[in-house]
Amino acid sequence: MRPLLLNLFLGLIWTALTGEFTSVNFGIGLAGGYILIFIFQGALFPNGSYHKKVFQVVYFFLYFFWELLLSNLRVAHEVLTPKFSMKPGIVGIPLDLKSDLEITILANLITLTPGTLSLDVSDDKKTLYVHSMYVTDVDSFRASIKNGFEKRVQELFQ
Amino acid sequence: MTLAAWVLYVILPLLSLALLFASYRVLKGPTIADRVVAVDLITTIGIAIIVCFAIVSKHTLFIDVAMVVALTGFLGTIAFAHYIEQQKG
Amino acid sequence: MLELNLRDTLSFISLLIGAVFIVIAGLGLYRMPDLFMRMSMTTKASTMGIGFIVIGVAIHFYADRPVVTKLIAIAIFILLTAPVSAHMLGRAGYRDALTKLWSGTWVDELHDQYNRRQHTLDSMDEAELAIANQKKPELT
Amino acid sequence: MNTLLVLPILVPFITAILCLFAWGHVVLQRWLSVTGTASLLVVGLMLLHTVNREGIQAIQIGSWAAPFGITVVVDLFSAIMVSITGLMGLLVVVYSLGSIDFERQRFGYYPLFCTLLMGVSGAFITGDLFNLYVWFEVLLISSFVLMALGGERRQLAGAIQYVVMNLISSSIFLAALGIVYSVTGTLNMADLALQIQQVQQPGIVTILAIMFLVAFGIKAAIFPLFFWLPASYDTPPIAVTAIFAALLTKVGVYALVRVFTLIFVQEMDGLREVMLASAALTMLVGVFGAASEYEFRRVLSFHIVSQIGYMLMGLALFTPLALAGTIYFLLHNILAKTNLFLISGVAQHLLGSYELKKMGGLYKSYPILGVLFLIPAFSLAGIPPLSGFWGKLLLVRAGLEIEQYLLVGVSLFVSIWTTYSMLKLWSEAFLKDSPQTDRPAQGLRQVGITLLLPIMILSLLTVLMGILAEPVVALTQRTASQLMNPSDYIQAVLKG
Amino acid sequence: MALIILLGFIVIPLIPLLHRWLGNQIGWVVSLLPFGLTLYFASYLGQISRTDKVLMATYEWVPSLGVNLSFRMDGLSLIFALTISGIGTLVFLYAGGYLKGDPNLGKFYVYLTFFMASMLGLVLANDILLLFVFWELTSIASYLLISYYHSEEASREAGKTALIVTGSGGLAMLAGLILLSIVTQTSTISDMFGQADAIQAHHLYIAILVLISLGAFAKSAQFPFHFWLPEAMEAPAPVSAFLHSATMVKAGIYLLARLHPILGGTAEWHWLITSIGGITMLVGGYLAWQQTDLKRILAYTTVSALGIITFLLGIGTKETIKAALLFFIVHAMYKAALFMVGGAIDHETGTRDIRGLGGLRSVMPITALGAALPALSMAGIPPLLGFFGKEVIYEGTQHADWAGLLTFAALLGNLFNVTAAGMVAIRPFWGELKATPHHAHEAPWMMWLGAVVLGIVSLGLGMVASAVLPLLQQGVEAVYGHEVGELHLGYAINLSLLLSLITLTGGIILYYGLEKLRPLVAPYDLGKRLGVAKGYHALMNGILKVANWEGRLIRHTHMRYYLLVIMGTLVITMGYVLISQARLGIDVKIGEIRFYEGVLALIIMIAAVAVTVAQSRLAAVTALGVVGFGVAIIFVLFGAPDLAMTQFAIEVLSVILFVLVLYRLPKFRTWKQRPSTTIRDAIFAGGVGLVMTVIVLAVISAPLNSRLTPYFAQASYVEAQGRNVVNVILVDFRGFDTMGEITVLAIAAIGVFGLLRLHEGKPLQRKIYRGFPSMILQTAIRYLVPILLLFSIFLLLRGHQEPGGGFVGGLVAAAAFALYGIAYDVAAARQALRVRPILVIASGLALAVASGLFSIPNNKTYMTSMWYDRNLPALGHVGTPFFFDVGVYLVVLGVMLLIIFNLAEQEETA
Amino acid sequence: MEVLLAIVIGVLYATGVYMILRRSLVKLILGLVLLGHATNLFIFTVGRLTHAAPPIMAEGEKVLLPPYSDPLPQALILTAIVIGFGVQAFAIVLLKRAYQTVKTDDFDTITVAH
Numbered sequence A: 001m002r003p004l005l006l007n008l009f010l011g012l013i014w015t016a017l018t019g020e021f022t023s024v025n026f027g028i029g030l031a032g033g034y035i036l037i038f039i040f041q042g043a044l045f046p047n048g049s050y051h052k053k054v055f056q057v058v059y060f061f062l063y064f065f066w067e068l069l070l071s072n073l074r075v076a077h078e079v080l081t082p083k084f085s086m087k088p089g090i091v092g093i094p095l096d097l098k099s100d101l102e103i104t105i106l107a108n109l110i111t112l113t114p115g116t117l118s119l120d121v122s123d124d125k126k127t128l129y130v131h132s133m134y135v136t137d138v139d140s141f142r143a144s145i146k147n148g149f150e151k152r153v154q155e156l157f158q
Numbered sequence B: 001m002t003l004a005a006w007v008l009y010v011i012l013p014l015l016s017l018a019l020l021f022a023s024y025r026v027l028k029g030p031t032i033a034d035r036v037v038a039v040d041l042i043t044t045i046g047i048a049i050i051v052c053f054a055i056v057s058k059h060t061l062f063i064d065v066a067m068v069v070a071l072t073g074f075l076g077t078i079a080f081a082h083y084i085e086q087q088k089g
Numbered sequence C: 001m002l003e004l005n006l007r008d009t010l011s012f013i014s015l016l017i018g019a020v021f022i023v024i025a026g027l028g029l030y031r032m033p034d035l036f037m038r039m040s041m042t043t044k045a046s047t048m049g050i051g052f053i054v055i056g057v058a059i060h061f062y063a064d065r066p067v068v069t070k071l072i073a074i075a076i077f078i079l080l081t082a083p084v085s086a087h088m089l090g091r092a093g094y095r096d097a098l099t100k101l102w103s104g105t106w107v108d109e110l111h112d113q114y115n116r117r118q119h120t121l122d123s124m125d126e127a128e129l130a131i132a133n134q135k136k137p138e139l140t
Numbered sequence D: 001m002n003t004l005l006v007l008p009i010l011v012p013f014i015t016a017i018l019c020l021f022a023w024g025h026v027v028l029q030r031w032l033s034v035t036g037t038a039s040l041l042v043v044g045l046m047l048l049h050t051v052n053r054e055g056i057q058a059i060q061i062g063s064w065a066a067p068f069g070i071t072v073v074v075d076l077f078s079a080i081m082v083s084i085t086g087l088m089g090l091l092v093v094v095y096s097l098g099s100i101d102f103e104r105q106r107f108g109y110y111p112l113f114c115t116l117l118m119g120v121s122g123a124f125i126t127g128d129l130f131n132l133y134v135w136f137e138v139l140l141i142s143s144f145v146l147m148a149l150g151g152e153r154r155q156l157a158g159a160i161q162y163v164v165m166n167l168i169s170s171s172i173f174l175a176a177l178g179i180v181y182s183v184t185g186t187l188n189m190a191d192l193a194l195q196i197q198q199v200q201q202p203g204i205v206t207i208l209a210i211m212f213l214v215a216f217g218i219k220a221a222i223f224p225l226f227f228w229l230p231a232s233y234d235t236p237p238i239a240v241t242a243i244f245a246a247l248l249t250k251v252g253v254y255a256l257v258r259v260f261t262l263i264f265v266q267e268m269d270g271l272r273e274v275m276l277a278s279a280a281l282t283m284l285v286g287v288f289g290a291a292s293e294y295e296f297r298r299v300l301s302f303h304i305v306s307q308i309g310y311m312l313m314g315l316a317l318f319t320p321l322a323l324a325g326t327i328y329f330l331l332h333n334i335l336a337k338t339n340l341f342l343i344s345g346v347a348q349h350l351l352g353s354y355e356l357k358k359m360g361g362l363y364k365s366y367p368i369l370g371v372l373f374l375i376p377a378f379s380l381a382g383i384p385p386l387s388g389f390w391g392k393l394l395l396v397r398a399g400l401e402i403e404q405y406l407l408v409g410v411s412l413f414v415s416i417w418t419t420y421s422m423l424k425l426w427s428e429a430f431l432k433d434s435p436q437t438d439r440p441a442q443g444l445r446q447v448g449i450t451l452l453l454p455i456m457i458l459s460l461l462t463v464l465m466g467i468l469a470e471p472v473v474a475l476t477q478r479t480a481s482q483l484m485n486p487s488d489y490i491q492a493v494l495k496g
Numbered sequence E: 001m002a003l004i005i006l007l008g009f010i011v012i013p014l015i016p017l018l019h020r021w022l023g024n025q026i027g028w029v030v031s032l033l034p035f036g037l038t039l040y041f042a043s044y045l046g047q048i049s050r051t052d053k054v055l056m057a058t059y060e061w062v063p064s065l066g067v068n069l070s071f072r073m074d075g076l077s078l079i080f081a082l083t084i085s086g087i088g089t090l091v092f093l094y095a096g097g098y099l100k101g102d103p104n105l106g107k108f109y110v111y112l113t114f115f116m117a118s119m120l121g122l123v124l125a126n127d128i129l130l131l132f133v134f135w136e137l138t139s140i141a142s143y144l145l146i147s148y149y150h151s152e153e154a155s156r157e158a159g160k161t162a163l164i165v166t167g168s169g170g171l172a173m174l175a176g177l178i179l180l181s182i183v184t185q186t187s188t189i190s191d192m193f194g195q196a197d198a199i200q201a202h203h204l205y206i207a208i209l210v211l212i213s214l215g216a217f218a219k220s221a222q223f224p225f226h227f228w229l230p231e232a233m234e235a236p237a238p239v240s241a242f243l244h245s246a247t248m249v250k251a252g253i254y255l256l257a258r259l260h261p262i263l264g265g266t267a268e269w270h271w272l273i274t275s276i277g278g279i280t281m282l283v284g285g286y287l288a289w290q291q292t293d294l295k296r297i298l299a300y301t302t303v304s305a306l307g308i309i310t311f312l313l314g315i316g317t318k319e320t321i322k323a324a325l326l327f328f329i330v331h332a333m334y335k336a337a338l339f340m341v342g343g344a345i346d347h348e349t350g351t352r353d354i355r356g357l358g359g360l361r362s363v364m365p366i367t368a369l370g371a372a373l374p375a376l377s378m379a380g381i382p383p384l385l386g387f388f389g390k391e392v393i394y395e396g397t398q399h400a401d402w403a404g405l406l407t408f409a410a411l412l413g414n415l416f417n418v419t420a421a422g423m424v425a426i427r428p429f430w431g432e433l434k435a436t437p438h439h440a441h442e443a444p445w446m447m448w449l450g451a452v453v454l455g456i457v458s459l460g461l462g463m464v465a466s467a468v469l470p471l472l473q474q475g476v477e478a479v480y481g482h483e484v485g486e487l488h489l490g491y492a493i494n495l496s497l498l499l500s501l502i503t504l505t506g507g508i509i510l511y512y513g514l515e516k517l518r519p520l521v522a523p524y525d526l527g528k529r530l531g532v533a534k535g536y537h538a539l540m541n542g543i544l545k546v547a548n549w550e551g552r553l554i555r556h557t558h559m560r561y562y563l564l565v566i567m568g569t570l571v572i573t574m575g576y577v578l579i580s581q582a583r584l585g586i587d588v589k590i591g592e593i594r595f596y597e598g599v600l601a602l603i604i605m606i607a608a609v610a611v612t613v614a615q616s617r618l619a620a621v622t623a624l625g626v627v628g629f630g631v632a633i634i635f636v637l638f639g640a641p642d643l644a645m646t647q648f649a650i651e652v653l654s655v656i657l658f659v660l661v662l663y664r665l666p667k668f669r670t671w672k673q674r675p676s677t678t679i680r681d682a683i684f685a686g687g688v689g690l691v692m693t694v695i696v697l698a699v700i701s702a703p704l705n706s707r708l709t710p711y712f713a714q715a716s717y718v719e720a721q722g723r724n725v726v727n728v729i730l731v732d733f734r735g736f737d738t739m740g741e742i743t744v745l746a747i748a749a750i751g752v753f754g755l756l757r758l759h760e761g762k763p764l765q766r767k768i769y770r771g772f773p774s775m776i777l778q779t780a781i782r783y784l785v786p787i788l789l790l791f792s793i794f795l796l797l798r799g800h801q802e803p804g805g806g807f808v809g810g811l812v813a814a815a816a817f818a819l820y821g822i823a824y825d826v827a828a829a830r831q832a833l834r835v836r837p838i839l840v841i842a843s844g845l846a847l848a849v850a851s852g853l854f855s856i857p858n859n860k861t862y863m864t865s866m867w868y869d870r871n872l873p874a875l876g877h878v879g880t881p882f883f884f885d886v887g888v889y890l891v892v893l894g895v896m897l898l899i900i901f902n903l904a905e906q907e908e909t910a
Numbered sequence F: 001m002e003v004l005l006a007i008v009i010g011v012l013y014a015t016g017v018y019m020i021l022r023r024s025l026v027k028l029i030l031g032l033v034l035l036g037h038a039t040n041l042f043i044f045t046v047g048r049l050t051h052a053a054p055p056i057m058a059e060g061e062k063v064l065l066p067p068y069s070d071p072l073p074q075a076l077i078l079t080a081i082v083i084g085f086g087v088q089a090f091a092i093v094l095l096k097r098a099y100q101t102v103k104t105d106d107f108d109t110i111t112v113a114h
């Protein structure tokens, strides 16, 4: 499943790059992608499967961009005003997500949101450590992550 | 004034300003990670300058350059990060 | 600005927003007191900034489909890679003994879980979470 | 014909590539490189034959007419140099078979050796100044690696100095190329010869000439740019030193001769005094350095410097006879000096040291080796009728003809001190009794034919080049007259 | 004639074989050669002496230089040739006895034959350069023979001294000979004879005369070069007899005689040659009788005799020339004989100190006879030939200008000879038999034969003196250059006879007063006072001191100072040109500088300065990265996208390299340097910068009229099928450059590989690297790697038309694998690549080379591009440049991976 | 801009030369890299600057129409950059090895070793 998707994805990128939206070109992109995936299959897909959730994806992205914009404005304010009002801290978030991909997406989303930064994942992949500029309360911070991004990522992959 | 001129006289100077800030951090540090963060930002600003320059020059070719910068710049940062960790061994 | 048509105006506004975000990222890098906050600022502000700039350029070259796709590719690529490099750098920075957390950093739950010798990182068990939840920031 | 002209580059290159494919199969690499170098020799001789008969040959790589593409041009000078490169390559590779340790062979010795030859040949046959830079870099990087390969302490120290000097030389060369293009709009050497006369800013041309003099002067190891050589040449395995001694500084000399006879002819007036002084000082510092040394290879290394002085002398005198002298000297020196290095390697093999104080007794135990040593040693000292004599004769005569008495005096004085050094080597390593009484005498048979054969051939050639000097002298004179009349060269390149 | 001369050289290789077969019997067999030669030359006696015939033979040798194998046998040559071969025969025999049992006897005969052949060549050469060749060969032979006992340091040193001294003279002579040939436009001696007037009028005449004389003086041990000859007595006796008395040391005299018709007859000649000869004669004689070593006495008398002959040649009248030649013959015979006797005594008794010798006539009667006859000849006692030798000398000096002075000088010189004759031939044999280290016996026949024969010949010729006249006549005419009228030799009562008597008496008195006189003159020891030998060694040591000083300087000077020298050379010369050439005409308008350009320039400059002041290595590396990045942006701004791409990619990889290498190295000491050093370096550096800035401004002041670019603009698409002109240049117009370039990369990678894997000549084990994996990175990488690879192929394929190409493509591909290696580990990345990087490199190089070969079957030059007519999907128009670019791609990929993988693996061992 | 670039080039040369005159080998190599940048920029500048006009033809054109940046210096610099990189890579590793073997970063100690 996932290899196939990746293959399509690569084919699309190829056509996008070459800028020639012809069937032949797409075919070549597919073939090229197939070859690449074939060669590096073992390295790329040791296990796991891929679930397709197009609508969730769209919704998810919209949500994400909104969050991104908001928090960007917040830090912009922080930088542009002379006084610092940060309450930074590093907080461990217990994870319900299981797969590497899910955790990675979550971590990256957190990082992309200004003010927060995924520092590390524990070796047993059960805790994500996040640095945030605004931790007024550890508990509620944890909850905001869990109810925000984590929930949505979970939905995406169910 | 055309868009190219606006880019030339507004956008590129702004980006240069950001470049100055970032350069300050490269020189100042204090830790190597700080410098790398700054270089990373410089790379990003570089990408911005290049794509904007495509407007100024009316040559879309420069966007390809930006792609190369984006792809390889990532490698640079990762490598740095990786070896900052290695140092602790 | 009067000489610009609507498309150019949109394009310019987008570019301007992007450029401002990038300047903010630069300023953040300049001003913020520790590595993690500098990273917090720059990784996203710049991502945001580059996003808007790419959009602005894409609007300008809207007719040139390969160019637009390339620009989108750049944006996506940055979106994909920026957090990964931030994570890597942040982790490395944290593990680097020279990196100092800002004095205002009031909680560090990672500290006790990370074994500097073995480079192992434990997760937080229930008990630790419970204790941690009691923490409140000191008022400064 | 067309293809023959690129073979000096392609033959060693393809050999190197095949060696890379044969990575891990040292025996195969050995055969490949012997075959490849032998082929290079054949190619060189064929070129020499062709050029000798039909005049200067030029081809345009990729069929792009000069000056737009890259021209390969072979005149007598080039053909001679390619031939000698092939010869030395073959002999030193054979010597390497028995002298380079297995580990070095395993880590790319042979392909590197071939790319070195490729770069050297390329430098000799290219007709394009930037392309010359490229081949220089090919031979330099090969030499860097060969010098450092093995990673012994002394090697690394030597290599660092060698690398640094050459990088600086390359920087100067490159910057000069930028200026060349900027003021003439061309890179083709023949075209450049014409365009440089149109340059309205003569000061710039002088600066260019100085830059080339310095850039190539570093590579050729002339005064005051020579010191990297004695600091580094005694550090790698002897076969490597030998091939370096044979070819590398000589490429620098070749380049100096080429640009100053073809391109900066006008600038010779202004730079001549500088070159004459540099030639004299190069001879002197080299020979004095050698006199102060008591290590076999270091003595020889300093003599490389000294003899570069003679070659520069010929260029600085700038008469057909003098240039013939330079070329003759070049050839003679390649044969004799390489041979001496090879012999020093055998001596080390037998006695376990290059330190003259610890050596001795070789003549008693291995009289044949002694004879083989005396031939190149006396030749280097200019003793007739060995090859060195004719080189000296040509240069001295050329100098006297144009009344450069002081320089001639210096060259003769240096010749005496060369004799002194050679006698020192002979006396210390061969004549005196070995101080190491505990070391069991090894038979010369244990040295192996791969070590002795190249030495024998070189000694034989040194003798032949002296006794049957006429063909060589005549050839160098024709070569010199070709160089002094660049119009043939220019025409051959630009006619299409 | 040439064959006869070559005969000696041809025989040489046979001698070691002969020695192996015949052992100690080799002596008399080898002697057949000189004996045969003697007969050969003797056969010309009649022809030459009777008919004025001059035999000539010329073979081309190096006609390009006008040097020919030109030989000439006239009276002078024949006198010398006969002496050489005749005495040679006796010495060859003698050596067989003297060195009997010596394992190196074969070698000895090789040298001796080599010498004889060379010496014959010298006296028969009719070409001054050919003569010089043989001249040098005799020096070499002499060297080899003097250092024959090479285990002895004294022998080695003596040989070296002899060679250096005669060699130095030889080089001066070479210069003189070349000048002579420049003046006369020939190097053939006989062609010069007619040009004497022109030569002597030439402004170079003095130089020629002095230079050639220097050579002759050094070779013939004339003052002040005489000191090498006594030192050369370290050689075995046959050598002393042959080379250092009879023949080789006469070469200088031969040369003066030979060139007398060309150079002689002038006041300069007279003064120079006569005075040097006279001084030598007196110094040699005076020093001779102060010696106690038999061979040294003989050596100094030889010096003296050489002085006499030179002196006579200097005077240059026909009488003195006659005297010189006759004395040459006389001296050769008696001195060779006496050296052989001396050798025999040494051989038999084990000592050469005359104070320890006496009464040997009883045990060595034949040797005593062999000594007596030559000694009588030496003392000038009739009826031996020596008598005439002395007579003609006085006859000559009496009739020259300054007759009184010259005659007195000759008398003194001869007087010493009489004394010396007594010392060597009477002292050891007469009186009481003294105990010696060896118990003396008569020498074997081979060792006395020579002396006896020479003595008898002296006697015989003395009794029939007219026998030598015909030859002497030809010799004198050859030297004098004109007919000289008929010569005479005979007994007559005249002033000469009186002088001879005075000489004899004085000599005898001196001989008897010797023991008393020696301590008297000791305080005025001329030998020590003059100290020429000391002077020579002091000179050599002085030069060696300079050399050692230089050697130390070079060994102990830091490389950095050399760099400073180079920078200084450049700055000063170029600065001088810039300042002195006002014509540079810098004419650049400051023009518009855009704000962002200014900022960029500023950032580059600040970063560059930051590199120099950075406190940590990685700080410097990051600053350097900023410089590179800035340069790349400049490339963007000025229309060089390909350049910018490459610069960016290379910059990233450079940073990785630096990080890989530097970060794990322990902290280094920082080197405190004195402020003065820093300032000095800063000034030099600033100078270089300033010069380069000025050059830029100067160069761009004139318009650039490129010959090439308009062509590229026209032909790039039409003829080379590419829209990206830079790429077309790289893979087609100047593809040859690129071929070299990828070779450089390949070699560098192999070099890195070798450096990392070989340490102190031994292989290092590859360390399996274990990093600190990040799950996040690994997950992201799985998606990024294919994208990067795809992008790299994209860059490769479209490079010919748009920015990109094999190089950047390869770099991006390498980046993909490098990322994979970081995220997982190197082993995984190697596995992902599947092929060894070195094979990727090899394939790339092979493809690049092969792409150029397609044109060859089509009869086009190498690398001529060939295009497939039809468009292929995705690839578009395919041609050989495309394959070339694929080769580049593979090479770059392989190179980067070879370097990065190995560096990363080595990390662990750092 | 040419004047400004000329100054930048001067500064790069000056800093590069200054660095290669230091005692530290690391600095030496950094200096060589700076010299490399200086040289590339030097060639670029003396090959004349043209604003924003890459020597690449637009789709459909058959010849390159002026104004365009001179492609030849670009190609030359590209070659020089790549060659410089190769040499630099080797030099860096040489430095590493030298450090590991000689145990010092001191250029003086290394070069006066006999």
Ligand code: NA
Binding pocket: D244, D245, D246, D247, D248, D249, D250, D304
């Ligand atoms: Na050399």
Ligand code: NA
Binding pocket: D231, E554, E555, E556, E557, E558, E559, F111, F112
């Ligand atoms: Na040194």
